[in-house]
Amino acid sequence: MPRRGENFKIMDALCKNQALNLIILDSSDDEDADEIFENFSFSLLCLLNTRRSVHLGVPKSSQWRHNVLRHFDDSRFNEMIRVGPDEFCRILNYIKDDSVFNTNSSGAQLPLDLQLKIALFRLGSSGDGLSIRKVASLFGVGDGGTIQIITKRVFKAILKLKEKFLFWPNENERLEIVTATRKEMPGCIGYIDGSELKLAEAPAKKHELFYSRKRQYAIKMQAVCDYRLRIRQVTIGYPGSVHDAKIFLNSPLAKHPQRFLSDSQWIAGDSAYPLKEFLLTPFRQNSTDYTTEERESFNKYFSKYRVRIENCFGILKEKFGSLKELKFRMINEQNKKECNDWIMVCCILHNMLINFQTENEESVEINPPQYSLPPGSNTRSSLLNFIQNHRLT
Known part of the structure; x- marks a missing residue:
């Protein structure tokens, strides 16, 4: 029936x-x-005359955004919208001319600055703060789909900025990175690690694949960041049960390292990753190479810089609190794509904010002759010798 x-x-x-x-x-x-x-x-x-019986909508009021939010100081504005007023204006300028906000639809859109505030507020909120009705009540807009439409519209504009703000460094920029970090770990371009993003509820299908070793339903993101904590490459969407090493080995970086790294350049990972010429890792506990003192000294020094990727994840999740528990159930492929887009938007905004903060800093000057890496600097033995010599100086 x-x-x-x-x-x-x-x-x-x-x-x-x-x-x-x-x-x-x-x-x-x-x-x-x-x-x-x-x-x-x-x-x-x-x-x-009612599509779904009688719907008592959220009472609309613009009092809060007009009379309260507008008069917040920089700190309170940042706390609510997750970016400072100046940063908000700069993000707004990057997306204001996007065609998604200039449609031929008969219905007028809400002001663009309001749409961006709503999207940023949602990205920065966790727990009950993500409730559609709470967001609608706070900003004085409809909750029958308006919030979702606004969010998708803003996301579409921000995702178009990916090539401008989230990209792998070219040969010249890699040389700048090598020059800037030559006294830390010669030849190191970036730092790689994976991170679990908890799901609020179990996926509708194949939920066991998303159950991670941390005993929670999650999806994985794997990223490479540089010394400024900018995300240079990110892989999103693997189920929580997939090991970091497997995600890496399926990535273009692992399959075609020559496209991403020049001779003697490498990235740093933890012991979960396989040791390769272009990927250096610390010594594992069962290693018998060198002496115990040398291995411990290497690992301690190595971790001091490799931890930057963990710092990157920490900043990302603290700025955009919605990543602490994603409100997606993974019902179908469209739902998975929306979840991946949500995460990617956070990564792009993360890089934009870092660029805004660092663009006035003096860039690394590379004067001829350009800094060249010592032969074989992408081997663990070479890095161990560098660390030992570094301790003596």
């Missing part, structure tokens, strides 16, 4: 109630009969 809709159930109840009223009605009281029929007709008309 097909499932009855809510409107049908309400109509059935109205008819039964009308029949009951007519049964108990005194046949001589015409005025009461007219009133009963009038009330029934009015209720039925309302029902037939």
Whole structure:
């Protein structure tokens, strides 16, 4: 038997109630009969003209955003919107001319700055703060789909900025990175690691694949960051049970390292990753190479810089609190894409904010002759010798 809709159930109840009223009605009281029929007709008309019965929408008020948010100091504005006022204006300038905000639709869009504030507030909120109705009540907009439409629209514009703000460094920029970090770990271009992003509920299908070793449903993101903590490459969407090494080995960086790194250049990873010429890792506990003191000294020094990727993840999740628990159930492929887009938007914004903060700093100057790496600097033994010599100086 097909499932009855809510409107049908309400109509059935109205008819039964009308029949009951007519049964108990005194046949001589015409005025009461007219009133009963009038009330029934009015209720039925309302029902037939309402798509999903009677919807009591969120009361709309723009008082908070006009009279409170507008007068916040920089610190409070940053706390609510997750970016400072100046940063907000710069992000707004990057997306304001996007075609998604200039449609030929007959319905006028909400002001662009309001749309961006709503999207940033959602990205920065966690727990109950992500509730559609709470966001709608706070900003004084409809909750029947308006919030979702606004978010998708802003995301679409920000995702178009990916090539400008989240990209692998070219040969010249890699040389700048090598020059800037030559006294730390020669030849190191970046730092790689994976991070779990917890899901609020189990996926609808194959949920066991998303159950991670941390005993939670999650999806994985794997990223490479540079010494400024900018994300230079990110892989998003693997189920939580997939090991970091497997994600890496399936990546273009692992399959075609020559496209991403020049001779003697490498990236740093933890012991979960395989040791390769272009990927150096610390010594594992069962290693018998060198002495115990040398291995411990190497690992301590190595971790001091490799931890930058963990710092990067920490900053990302603290700035955009929604990443602490994603409100996606993974029902279908479209839902998965929306979840991946959500994470990618946070990564792009993370890089934008770092660029805003560092663009006035003096860039690394590379004067001829350019800094060249010592031969074999992408081997663990070479790095161990560098560390030992570094300690003596």
